[in-house]
Amino acid sequence: MILLPHVWWLPALLALVLLIDAVLSLRPPKFIRDCLDGVGFPREWWWTLLVIKTTAVVGLVVGIWVPGVAFAANTGVIIYFASAAVAHLRARFTGKEFWINCLGMLALAIAVQVLSVLP
Numbered sequence: 001m002i003l004l005p006h007v008w009w010l011p012a013l014l015a016l017v018l019l020i021d022a023v024l025s026l027r028p029p030k031f032i033r034d035c036l037d038g039v040g041f042p043r044e045w046w047w048t049l050l051v052i053k054t055t056a057v058v059g060l061v062v063g064i065w066v067p068g069v070a071f072a073a074n075t076g077v078i079i080y081f082a083s084a085a086v087a088h089l090r091a092r093f094t095g096k097e098f099w100i101n102c103l104g105m106l107a108l109a110i111a112v113q114v115l116s117v118l119p
Helices: 009-026 030-038 043-062 069-091 096-117
Strands: none
Touching: 009 043, 009 069, 009 096, 030 043, 030 096, 043 069, 069 096
């Protein structure tokens, strides 16, 4: 099992993107509001996404030095965006928000996971 990322800047890049996403989610711009409303995610639960994204950021950064943490955090990010993709498909909300925001982030998280553990 891979315990530390071979390329430290990949989890750092994913952490930076998630941090920007979390900061944007404090006062969601139209494309984030459209995305969450489009899948029917209740507004009173939007705060949970901030907690999830911030926790992932911390895990990815700490995991650069602490064995196994970045791998676990990255796995959580993959599960988060895979779940978001399922929510989009179930809601039949497959516009540009789905392709760019959701699948783009899922692809980035998968790429970081794969490239971080390759020797």
